[in-house]
Amino acid sequence: MTRCMTLAEAIDRFVPDGSVVAMGTCLEAAIPFAAGHELIRQGRRDLTLVGPISDMLFDHLVGAGCVRQISAAWVGNVSAGLAHCLRRAVEEGVPAPVEIRDHSNFTIGLALLAAGIGAPFIPTRTSMGSDLPLENPDLIESTNPLNELGEPIVLVRAIQPDVLIVHVQRADEAGHAHLWGPLGVTREAVLAARRIIITAEEVVPSATILRDPNRVIAPAHKVAAVVEVPGGAHPSPVPGYYDRDHAFFEEYHARSRTLEGFEAWLREWVLDLPDHAAYLEHLGAARWQALQQTRETV
């Protein structure tokens, strides 16, 4: 069977308004920017975003007015600095207020792990004494019932995303997908999410994938859509395919400093482009070529 479709169709069918969406689960690598841009093009609203850190993508979505709530450990621009759209949303309610549930990286991982194993929560000793559990209703201060002294413990409430969007190196039409490099919280997220959208650098024959099932990141029957999107993680890197476009992060940081600057950036790189192929064309062949890695046998 095939689960292949266009990115526009996958986002239209499987990410309705109000969805809880996990993205960027590999941290700074393989961030599904193309899928995020399609969410903006289709004008999604009231999304809840879930992720450990989000290197710039969550800032785009906040600036575009797609987001109502964020459960994350870190939202910003890793090499360049603060997230200007997030700042405007939180500090001024522009373009709309956003509720942030502040996690640590570990508690986001544990929240997804809990959902993936059917547990209502997972206890941990991280973040105790910090202000995270005081303000985030999904981190609950409690005591260890197995300890006579009643030692303090934090309960991390399970988070079940409606949909997880993962960008991978390669997948087959049925949704078997190879992901390698830093995995972040992706293994926890594929088990936690109700369904999964795979965007892949390449769609390849099943035999290429199934010769190495250890590298298959998710059970294919949870995959709702497979979309071939070469360059779909740009400007983030994809190990074995292309490097991080550091300058792109710098440029966005500088241009998004003002609301007008952000809106112009968004028109140039998202709204005025029909799809990701047009985005890569706008990026230019020379710039794209310079990022390509020597393709090792993998």
Place this chain on the structure above:
Amino acid sequence: MTYTPREMMIVTAAREIRDGDVVFVGMRLPLAAFVVAKRTHAPRAIGYFECGLIRETPPAALLYTMSDPANVAGAAWAGGLVDVMGLLATGHVDVGFLGGAQVDRFGNLNTTRIGSARAPKVRLPGSGGAADIASFAQRTVILMPHAPHRLVEEVDYITSPGYGSGGDWRTQVGLPGGGPSAIITTLGVLRFDEHGEAYLASYHPFTTPEEVRAKTGWDLRIPHEVDITPPPTEAELQALRVYDPDGVWIGEA
């Protein structure tokens, strides 16, 4: 040999890594400190990266982020975040690096917001892995440019707990890790006394204890005898500049 305050800070941070240490590296400046330590006095140090990587050798190219392909190439392990955090939570990390917008005299760090929840003045990125490192590492080292609005009397939000309100606070709240061992700034090195309060342990060669006190937002305790931080050696500076020849991280902001 000339060097900048930022180079002094990174080299001093590198010296906090002992040979054979497991280091929770984190992002930005600590990436450079790890490389300097590996290439000078601590060749056997091991680096943890919360994206899921473990390194036994320094990366071959400058890293902008821990997930850059240059950090994957030659990695000793590529797993997941919960794997690496699990190693941290079970006591395997000797030293973890932290940075932030504000730190107080007890080493409590804020990377979440300036201002109150109701009226935030500056929304900062948040914890990332910092709260986890602060909770579990045997010791932590805090890196921060030295300024009175950064070394403050009271942080607006405790993202990463240090010694809380001092004394045995960490034990009371149940934190397993050892807490901060140093705040390394562009002007000096602060260490912590038995009550968990920071004092000036050394000042960098280009400044004075008076300047350090003037640029600290609380009444910093300065002992009678304060050392001068040993300046960077040629080997340390070379390791740093070979790693970052264009000054991406070591250039003055």
